[in-house]
Ligand SMILES: Nc1nc2c(ncn2[C@@H]2O[C@H](COP(=O)(O)OP(=O)(O)OP(=O)(O)O)[C@@H](O)[C@H]2O)c(=O)[nH]1
């Protein structure tokens with residue numbers, strides 16, 4: 022829907038290449054494009070303006086040093102990228118541990134930012150490193166926030182201090198204070214206090230947060246913020262900074278496809294480090310924050326590292342290996358295999374997003390868009406409405422079976438027909454490949470889905486199991502470990 | 503005086519609309535999360551209307567960007583009117599489902615709630631707590647039951663008990679998760695075996711930035727949205743992204759959430775919203 026900055030700059034800068042030297046007017050044009058792209062990425066307007074001023078200055082300074090013929094566009098692009106990383110990452114760090122006694126971490130933020138889920142992730146992250154965290158349930162506001170924290174704590178084997186039922190009952194300040202005392206008495210070295218979500222403009226609740234802070238004297242207050250937040254990021258971050266104050270920032274819901282420009286705004290305005298990123302609903306979906314990745318994401322350049330990780334998680338090695346050996350032994354590629362692959366792919370997130378994470382994919386935008394998630398959803402629904410026998414052997418799919426499947430999936434019969442058709446193409450392709458070689462690029466399910474996006478390249482020999490995958494995502498995953 | 507009226511009077515007061523005024527206006531629109539595209543449209547329309555009456559010019563563009571579809575809940579001709587509440591994580595689905603139930607039952611309707619978020623820890627308990635507060639029954643399944651089967655059960659119960667409304671709360675899901683979007687489609691299809699789903703309401707958090715457009719697009723593909731609920735308008739965010747969605751997709755904003763209590767919900771009123779937006 023939005024053109025990435027890369028695409029925008031691609032247009033401006035490629036015309037520069039043909040004309041030789043970049044002029045200051047060209048820099049001006051470039052700045053216009055950056056302006057628009059950053060706004061689409063939800064960077065706050067004030068920050069956009071300051072950022073552009075910086076880029077303009079640095080680009081103009083660089084102009085005299087540019088030789089015509091060198092890749093001038095690349096130089097400008099690097100200036101932008103470096104400036105982003107500078108703002109996003111110059112302060113990056115982990116939790117500062119207390120010299121003695123438990124390290125106390127308070128989580129604060131808006132309603133629905135993802136604090137409770139994050140509390141569990143943070144606890145698990147440090148538990149896995151040998152620390153002994155406990156969770157303290159000081160969100161006594163939202164219905165059953167306490168229960169939620171208890172469930173989360175149980176699932177990761179971390180004790181939860183929850184003396185009050187919540188749902189409006191109990192004193193959050195006292196709970197926090199008692200929680201820290203409890204941790205100290207039980208020799209836990211870390212306390213993570215979950216607090217109720219509150220608006221920046223809610224003076225009463227902000228006072229409560231301040232009271233919690235003053236009662237437990239935390240080592241870190243972390244501001245938890247949704248990566249999808251828009252222009253309000255600056256106002257809210259400032260309100261929390263002026264209110265309870267905070268030492269670091271955690272971005273949540275980074276598994277979505279928001280550009281996350283708020284990260285830039287918050288880092289720039291508050292000068293607090295972004296420390297962690299939360300990337301999914303499972304407790305393990307959590308990582309330290311990588312400024313370079315975020316910069317690429319804001320630029321819309323594609324986040325190869327994150328893609329590789331998602332791929333690693335989505336394609337479980339066992340089923341890939343199973344498929345590969347099926348291949349090698351000449352067994353048939355069935356609709357079940359097809360479905361399994363579809364599911365793996367849909368686990369990775371929307372197709373266009375996934376492919377969009379790859380550098381250079383911008384040029385394939387049209388094909389990529391044809392691959393969008395809705396098609397996967399439809400296909401998956403159809404295959405799921407088939408019986409096991411039908412999936413094993415689609416040849417038995419007569420008219421009445423097809424009608425039944427269409428009804429079950431809520432799709433038209435013509436869609437079932439076209440799926441079967443595409444599948445048989447994919448199957449044919451697989452057979453060809455077995456003779457000729459493994460296609461570079463896509464898993465067969467994907468190849469069968471679109472018209473001619475991934476043609477098998479003839480003559481490549483079948484690869485051994487241990488070899489690097491032709492799928493860039495998979496390959497990257499393999500290379501990482 | 504709202505920023506909006508300030509801008510208008512500024513523009514009115516300066517016959518040539520000095521560039522400072524225009525950039526003020528642009529700042530206000532961007533700041534409200536309308537997005538650069540819609541902002542540009544409004545700006546250029548306002549500029550060309552400037553000669554006669556800039557105030558009307560801007561309002562016209564804003565009004566023209568609104569949907570003409572009904573903003574009230576569309577009742578089923580007969581039987582249960584079923585509402586599905588959907589959206590990404592943490593936007594306020596459960597709270598909004600409960601508030602809506604409260605609102606409808608305060609108008610003497612018979613309302614049933616269904617807890618089809620069987621995924622997030624304690625999500626079922628959260629809705630049940632609301633049910634107790636509001637004295638409204640909540641249909642739920644066993645832990646991590648299939649959401650579609652819970653919804654199906656609820657639809658049957660709503661029928662059998664001759665309810666006026668069934669409101670189904672669903673798990674938060676990012677629109678980028680295809681399997682979860684497919685699951686949502688299934689919930690809707692399964693319910694429709696019992697009775698048609700009249701309303702699929704997308705809950706949008708007022709703080710949401712431009713990603714809201716992508717959310718709406720993908721949710722609409724999966725379940726055909728009929729309306730939007732904008733939540734957390736009691737904060738400092740203006741929720742302009744909802745207007746951008748309504749503008750680009752023609753899905754009407756139906757309700758607004760303005761707090762954490764049961765009664766903090768209201769029908770969307772375009773005029774006062776447009777005033778407050780800026
Ligand atoms: N201030 C304010 N808070 C709200 C509003 N609506 C919901 N909330 C709060 O936002 C938080 C999240 O609300 P939920 O209803 O649990 O959100 P949800 O979309 O069901 O969340 P998941 O099911 O986890 O995806 C809670 O703390 C609510 O009290 C609102 O209009 N204003």
Ligand SMILES: [Mg+2]
Pocket residue numbers: 595596597619625671672673674
């Ligand atoms: Mg919920």
